[in-house]
Amino acid sequence: METIVMLTRPDRSEYAAFYVNYIAKVPDGDVIAFLATQPAAYRKLLGSLSEAEASARSQPGKWNVKEILGHLCDAERVQSYRALRFARGDQQELHGFEQDDYVREAHSDSRSLNELLDEFESVRNSTLALFRSFPPSVEYRSGVANGSPVSVRAMVYIIAGHTQHHYELLKART
Secondary structure, three states, X not given: OOOOOOOOOOOHHHOOHHHHHHHHOOOOOOHHHHHHHHHHHHHHHHOOOOHHHHHOOOOOOOOOHHHXXXXXXXXXXXXXXXXXXXXXOOOOOEOOOOHHHHHHHHOHXXXXXXXXXXXXXXXXXXXXXXXXXXXXXHOOOEEEEOOEEEEHHHHHHHHHHHHHHHHHHHHHHO
């Protein structure tokens, strides 16, 4: 089966304004290949941190490194699920999620940094397998998530850009 090829950015009409900055962070080229590189980049950036460093907050009330990794896993699962639903032709509107509640309930700070990096890699491998399984005919399918229309193709870019957004923030503080 031919797999979906998403070498071009989604049209601005395919996603909500909230995602503009995320999609802008995805470099030109093969977005699937870019997605495949991100877990190793995170491991290289964060893998040598001590548990104390990974649990430290840059400012009171801000997420620490472990919480950011847990957030990335949760957000990617939600976004991948949305892409799956829309790729399969499901037209039910999907609700948003409150990221701060998810971070609080995940208790990522009680886990090891290496465990969270491993989970992020596993989640990403699952996401890649899903996206690679999509036939080309589904990339323009769309649905409504969190009150806004979004295409399958845009979901791929949103995941990549969201991950890149947090990578850049972490790189600036480590």
